[in-house]
Amino acid sequence: MAAKKKAKSGMISHGIAAQNRKGRFNYTIKETVEAGLVLKGAEVKSLRLGRAALTEAYAIERDGELWLINSYIPEYQGGVLSRFDTRAPRKLLLHRKQVRHFIGAITRSGATLVPLDIHFNARGVAKVTIGLGLGRKKEDKRRAIADRDWQRDKARLLRNKGGDY
Template identity: 70%
Template sequence: MAEKKKNSLISFGNVAKNRKATFNYSIVDKVEAGLMLKGPEVKSLRLGRATINEAHAGEREGEIWLFNSYIPEYQGGFFSKFDPRAPRKLLLHKKQIFKLLGAISRNGMTLVPLDIFFNSRGIAKVTLGLGQGKKKADKRQAIADRDWKRDQARLLRNKF
C-alpha cells in the first residue's frame, strides 16, 4: 500500500498554546476572538511556528490588541517581510469588548491568550482567558495536587 504523504500545513486545529497561562492565572472566563493577520503571517501560522508564551492582550484606542506574540517570517514568498512581534488586532463584538475592558479596569483582571487555532472554516482565532493572577502559595498547591494525582494514578495502575 502506498503511504499517504503527511502535509506539514495545519488546516485547522491548534497552532500555538500558552501552557504557562493556566499555571500563572486562575481563568475565570474564556472568549474566542478573531485575529487580524496579513497573508504571509497566515502562511507562517499554518506551518505551526507561532509562540504566545510571553504574549498578552490589552486595550489600545478602544479596541483589544494582542501584544508580544511571535509569528516568524514566512520563508517561501517574496513579499513576506513583516515584524514578527507586531501588535495584532483582535476581532470582537462591541459588547464583548466593553465586558472585557470593564473586568480589566474594575476587577484588576488580565487578558491572557490561551491558544491560537484555525477553526473549521480555516479562520485564525485566539482563545483569550480573563484571569486573576495566582499567588506563590496557590502555585505550590497546584504543583502538589498535580504530583498527588500522578502518584495516585501510578499506584492504581500498579495495583491491578
C-alpha cells in the same frame, strides 16, 4: 480521528498553532472567549506551520479595541516577498459587547487578558482563545503543582494495582 490534520505540504489545516502553557499556571482563568485575529497572508501561512509562540503575550485595550501584544509569529520562509514584524500588535476581533465586558473587568478588578492558544477552526480561520485571568500567588502555584503531582501518582497507583482500592 485526530483534531490536527496535516496537508500535503506539512501545514496544519485544523488544530492548535500555538499554545501558552504557562497561562493557566500563572493565572486563575475566570472566563474564556474565542476571538478572531487580523492577520496578513504571510502571517497565516507561518501560523499554519505551527511555529508561533504566546509565552510572553498579553492583550490590552487601546482606543476601545483589544490588541494582542508581544505574540511571536516567525516570518514565512516560502519565498513570499511581503515581510512583517514578528512581534507586531495584532487587533482582536470581538463583538462590541464582549469588548466592553472585558475592558470593564480589566479596569474594575485589575484582571489580565491572557492569550491561551491560537488555533484554526473547522473552516480554517485563525482564532485566539483569550482568558480573563487573575494572577496567582506563589503558594497557589505550589498547591497546583502538588495537586498535579498527586493526581499523577494516584493514577499510577491505580494502574499498577489494577484498581484494587
